Amino acid sequence: MVRGLKTTVMKEQIARIIDYIYESGWMVNLNSRRNEADHFSKCININYQTRGKKLYWTLLHECGHMIIRSNPATFMCRYPGITAALVSEKAAGYTNYRVDTVREEFNAWDEGEKLAEQLGLELDKKAYRKFGNTCLLSYIKWCTKNK
Ligand SMILES: [Zn+2]
Numbered sequence: 001m002v003r004g005l006k007t008t009v010m011k012e013q014i015a016r017i018i019d020y021i022y023e024s025g026w027m028v029n030l031n032s033r034r035n036e037a038d039h040f041s042k043c044i045n046i047n048y049q050t051r052g053k054k055l056y057w058t059l060l061h062e063c064g065h066m067i068i069r070s071n072p073a074t075f076m077c078r079y080p081g082i083t084a085a086l087v088s089e090k091a092a093g094y095t096n097y098r099v100d101t102v103r104e105e106f107n108a109w110d111e112g113e114k115l116a117e118q119l120g121l122e123l124d125k126k127a128y129r130k131f132g133n134t135c136l137l138s139y140i141k142w143c144t145k146n147k
Pocket of ligand 1: 108
């Protein structure tokens with residue numbers, strides 16, 4: 001019973017975030033291969049195998065990217081390394097790009113947590129952070145890898 005109730009709450013929370021994405025003028029594709037917030041097509045793509053809590057947390061995180069990227073001027077100012085890489089392939093190999101990418105990842109997890117509060121959603125912050133940290137670690141490894 002409790003398990004069923006939790007599943008219902010989770011589904012409602014997921015539905016609320018999806019509504020929020022559409023209210024923000026973006027779309028959601030839950031049948032993607034990757035997890036990403038594509039600001040060119042204004043679409044949040046979620047890997048088709050993501051379900052339950054992981055889907056909830058991933059949606060919050062990708063919404064974090066959506067929020068961060070909603071104002072281009074602010075974005076360009078906060079993440080000059082990413083901005084440079086958007087126009088130059090060479091810049092994508094630079095330290096500024098890698099570190100700014102990691103910075104955006106950290107910030108997107110924080111924004112996701114703020115969004116949950118803003119929408120009045122229940123969130124196990126400890127579990128959310130722990131899940132976020134495993135995702136962040138892969139970016140940190142990528143960032144520090146010698147080319
Ligand atoms: Zn991310």
